[in-house]
Amino acid sequence: MRHLLQQVYRKINLHSIIHIRTMSRKIAVCQMTSVADKIKNLEVVTNLIRDAAKENVQMIFFPEACDFICDNRKDIVRSAEPILTGNTVKAYKELAIQNNVWLSMGGLHEKDDKNPDKIFNTHIIINNKGEIVETYRKLHLFDVEIPEKNVRLKESDFCTAGSHIVAPVETPVGNVGLAICYDMRFPELSTALTIMRAQVLTFPSAFTYATGLAHWHILLRARAIENQCYVVAAAQVGHHNPKRRSYGHALCVDPWGEVLADCGESAPCYKVAEITERLTEVRRNMPVMQHRRPSIYSLYTLSVRNKPLSEHCERPAPDCPAEVVSDAGPTHVFGHVTIPDSCVFYKSELTYAFVNLRCVTPGHVLVAPRRAARRNRDLTDDEAEDFYRAVRIVQNLMERVHGAESCTVTIQDGPDAGQTVQHLHCHIMPRKKGDFIQNDLIYLELAKHDQFSARHPAKPPRELADMKAEAAMLRATLQKMQDEQTKNQI
Structure with missing residues (x-):
């Protein structure tokens, strides 16, 4: 009887392993050192996509400012492009089609037509057909000013904050919740996305070296553990110009907080990781979301959208809501x-x-x-x-x-x-x-x-x-x- 039970257990375990492998999905998390030259940055992005696609990944994640990094406000605003008609996004769409992959392009500098002195920091998701599936404008702007240390980094000088959380995007690697860099310091955003069924939280980043050294791994592992989600954080690394240095260490973290991939301080480079049924296992064994007490505390997210903004759509929505229904009669x-x-x-x-x-x-x-x-x-x-x-x-x-x-x-x-x-x-x-x-x-x-x-x-x-x-x-x-x-x- 004991021998028979061991055979049954082996079959069960083998079936579980086969199921997990069947359900596994491969992603690539990328790391680069953007400069002010958009053409050079696009060459890096192109090579990373082509190399990663050869490893049969289904989705590739790029860092914040993968389009460019300038050292002054004037050049940042001047170099920004519209999402829908800009040449940079057009090139990204073509790369997605050519390589049959989904792309997470985090934190592009989007031209703000209504305010010529500002831009949006916009994360876009492109599918393997070259279509913009979703867009997210960064909610939390990184504003730090420490006069005694001669430190002044104020994203709000040139950037307008977004006004919506975006419902998680259904992708080949799971439901992806969108955020950008500094957003990771606000856990309520990640929790709101998880409540809305996110399975992967992504934080494309250009983290400063000092703050990265202190907090990068801790924050990202915390977001993964507390929300029982995979976390993918593509990153900028190294010296972009004399004024700016990024921390690097692009990561993929599993729902238990284990680091599956770490790009260290190399650039340009990528690491491949698998999204498996580990998420289901962790959530089943420790049902944190079921233990929440919404009758005592809650998290209502009212400013949410689940489609790209009209200015990011090939077929924009009408300017006015279609509320008036025409019909003959009273x-x-x-x-x-x-x-x-x-x-x-x-x-x-x-x-x-x-x-x-x-x-x-x-x-x-x-x-x-x-x-x-x-x-x-x-x-x-x-x-x-x-x-x-x-x-x-x-x-x-x-x-x-x-x-x-x-x-x-x-x-x-x-x-x-x-x-x-x-x-x-x-x-x-x-x-x-x-x-x-x-x-x-x-x-x-x-x-x-x-x-x-x-x-x-x-x-x-x-x-x-x-x-x-x-x-x-x-x-x-x-x-x-x-x-x-x-x-x-x-």
Whole structure:
């Protein structure tokens, strides 16, 4: 029996090893010494991509300022290029196609057309088809001034900070959470990305030598351990000019904090590492995320986007949100929005309910007073009674239609609560177990839904035909429910 058990265990272990190898994904983390000459830097990037691609890596990570490093503000701003039309990014796209790899190009100097004296520090992800999949503008700018040591490094002198966390990007090596260099010192950013299902956190960097010597390995291993994620940090190294020296040691760290690759102080160079099922193993054996106490403390991220900015898209979004749905026939005024009567499925004397242009969950509908009352407090007693009666009726309807036993029922009462339409309304969203990795993330999705614009992309608007069909179905179902209720009362 003992011998039989040993054979079984061997088979199980062999199966696990085969599974892990099958699921393994190879990345290359790169290190270089950028200078002010963009052509020379591009030659380095080209050679690194071509060499790494020969090792069958699926994604290659480059450091912050892989396009160039100048020693003065004037040249930095002058040398910056637009992401969409710049020659540097165009070359990166071609390299991705030629070598059939995904690229993480961290911290490019992006020209700011609206402010000629500033740039953005922008991290872009390019897929193996040469398409920009996602962009992230650095949130935390490195500003340090120590007069007694004659130290002054102020990124804000020439750079504008970003305004969004970017939802993790689905790539061949896992869901990648985007950050840049100094961002690693703000653990809440990494944790927010992990809550949003990041598996790999990436910090392309040009870390100063002094701070790198003190903190580089510690910070990156900490981010990996506390979030149970792989961490990939491509790095600049060495002397770029007489004023600037970078630390190097581009790293890949696994979710247990083990350093899988370290480029030391060599340049240009790269190291290959594998992303395996180690992440699943670590998270299963120590379920930290399950042990979080969101009822006591929480981390809500409201300024998030999940698509590139319109100025980074080949087909930019329209300048204005497509909120007005045209349809022949009567309409209802809902704040600054026009609602076709064909999209309304419930009416009473003082209240109505209608289907949604963009839904956070299937069956996400709205209830509003007919009169354009802005706030809950603005309702008359009769309106309030009718409004909340309608909310109960509509909630029962939506749970029946969608086979749900729960609903998120929420009012964003005032601008500081997230209200963007100046007309009181209640969101009713049918809920099912597991529809969000963490239950309260529905409020993040609702925030993105309400902040839709060309600069804050969200889900695209639905087709009018689909909305009309849903409203017609809901009207019929509601009538059936009311008929059943009347029958039961007789």
